[in-house]
Amino acid sequence: MNKPAWRESVVEYIGAEAAPHDKFGHQPRLYALTRIIGEGMEYDDDVVFAAAWMHDLGVFLGHRPADPEELARWNHVPYTIARCREFLPRWGFPREKLEAVAEAIRTHQPHDSPLTAEATLLRDADILEQLGAIGALRALVKVGRDTRYPTYSQVVPVLLRAVERLPEQIRLEKARKLAQPKVAALKAFLEAIHSEAGELLF
Structure with a gap:
């Protein structure tokens, strides 16, 4: 089965934006881990794919503040969620799933408390990484x-x-x-x- 065109757009975008470029490897590994962990679970793979590939956009050079003091106060999550709401629909991602992506990204860090299956998958996989x-x-x-x-x-x-x-x-x-x-x-x-x-x- 051919993957949706929006997935190709997401991968292409992150591939171009990931900086330093070694950060790019985290995204495909993270998504692969969600597939392994989620085997047998009921969840929306579109949501997990989008969240796994987009969740760290705000930590890339060019997206985070350059000033060290500003960077020390930087929370990349709201920035990333805002960019997801802007870019994903443009690439053809279903608008009705945007809030689920936002929720998964919002709670993807270890100190967070995920409330959905997709968010829990993403957070556990990110911890494994x-x-x-x-x-x-x-x-x-x-x-x-x-x-x-x-x-x-x-x-x-x-x-x-x-x-x-x-x-x-x-x-x-x-x-x-x-x-x-x-x-x-x-x-x-x-x-x-x-x-x-x-x-x-x-």
């Missing part, structure tokens, strides 16, 4: 280019918090099972860092 080898890569690539993480010593605590706090926030059983090897891998990686560098990590 912060664990394991992928979680480590996504955090470490920020060192030196993100003002919050000038050195490794600033980003390692982010990974420690992820492995300590995120697994218990996962809601769906399938996602919990997928998290187990990811948590083990991230713990082993952090233990290796401590073993090799001790207090000398910079």
Whole structure:
């Protein structure tokens, strides 16, 4: 079955806008995780696809503030939702599903409380992306280019918090099972860092 043209437009747009460009990989991985977690569930895949691909638009360079002080106060979620309401219908996305996309994006972060199946899928998948080898890569690539993480010593605590706090926030059983090897891998990686560098990590 051919995928709707609006999906191709979404992928093309995010492919062009993702900056730094390594951020592009998060979207297809995230959607793939929702498909795995959601197997056997009843949910609207159009909503999940749109939300998974669009949810981080507001963190891309060119979409977020350039000023460090403004960036520190930046909430990318309202910006992203506004852009979704603007762009998705233009590409042919069903207007009657826009609010469901907005709701999924609004509650996609670990501290949020999703109220729909689509939002829960997106949030659990996004948590999984912060664990394991992928979680480590996504955090470490920020060192030196993100003002919050000038050195490794600033980003390692982010990974420690992820492995300590995120697994218990996962809601769906399938996602919990997928998290187990990811948590083990991230713990082993952090233990290796401590073993090799001790207090000398910079």
